[in-house]
């Protein structure tokens with residue numbers, strides 16, 4: 001590809017993961033056609049426009065998943081489409097569901113179902129249309145922010161860090177946003193990449209995450225107990241063998257946690 005312009009598309013570019021993807025793509029010399037729902041909403045786009053290389057190689061396109069055909073001009077002429085939004089439409093969430101454990105459990109099941117069905121549909125579509133699809137499935141994504149708003153995952157994580165949400169007795173499946181963005185690019189650049197990749201740096205009990213956070217930030221107002229006193233769920237692991245074939249070296253958990261908290265502080269979401 002050297003010598004010629006490398007043009008790629010990133011959808012849902014204002015999002016947490018996709019913003020990092022745009023940043024790394026620009027750093028690697030790509031020209032990025034990025035889709036956003038509202039090109040005029042500077043609050044959501046100005047961090048993208050301020051990235052190194054954006055002036056020369058970033059172009060924003062207006063597109064909405066619910067508006068058929070709206071992605072056509074953004075995808076036109078691109079070597080690859082990175083789906084920052086993935087293929088699920090929005091689910092309307094009522095905040096009160098989170099305070100009700102049964103609704104919260106149901107919501108988790110709906111989320112998993114919607115992701116599974118969306119990925120199945122993507123594989124079917126790719127096969128029928130001879131598209132070379134690679135799926136990147138991350139755990140809960142943490143790490144520094146480059147956009148000024150919090151998505152669902154970081155909003156939940158912020159509540160845990162602030163001690164305003166009880167943490168569940170369960171496993172936290174964590175990965176740094178920089179590794180997730182990098183994995184997307186590696187999956188495109190490495191010709192042998194194919195199929196599905198689970199991108200997970202660490203599977204760890206919530207209470208152990210809180211121990212690390214407490215060590216890093218003793219003044220954080222963390223809760224000391226999870227939501228029930230039952231024996232802890234057994235730990236499990238997620239293999240990194242396939243992910244490592246994308247030549248990613250995972251950011252250590254302590255670094256991800258520290259950088260997340262520092263970002264919360266920098267953007268004024270947390271004062272300690």
Ligand SMILES: NC(=O)c1ccc[n+]([C@@H]2O[C@H](COP(=O)([O-])OP(=O)(O)OC[C@H]3O[C@@H](n4cnc5c(N)ncnc54)[C@H](OP(=O)(O)O)[C@@H]3O)[C@@H](O)[C@H]2O)c1
Pocket residue numbers: 012013014015016017018036037038044063064065066084085086087088089090137138139140141142150151152153154
């Ligand atoms: N973050 C995690 O921990 C995590 C883990 C596993 C999987 N994922 C999945 O990865 C994807 C990205 O996650 P994220 O945390 O980066 O999300 P995010 O920060 O919430 O960003 C979501 C993006 O989707 C866009 N969007 C929403 N509805 C859309 C529509 N109808 N048409 C076009 N764009 C639309 C939003 O655009 P606007 O700016 O216009 O609202 C935003 O750019 C999501 O599908 C998420 O479920 C995330």
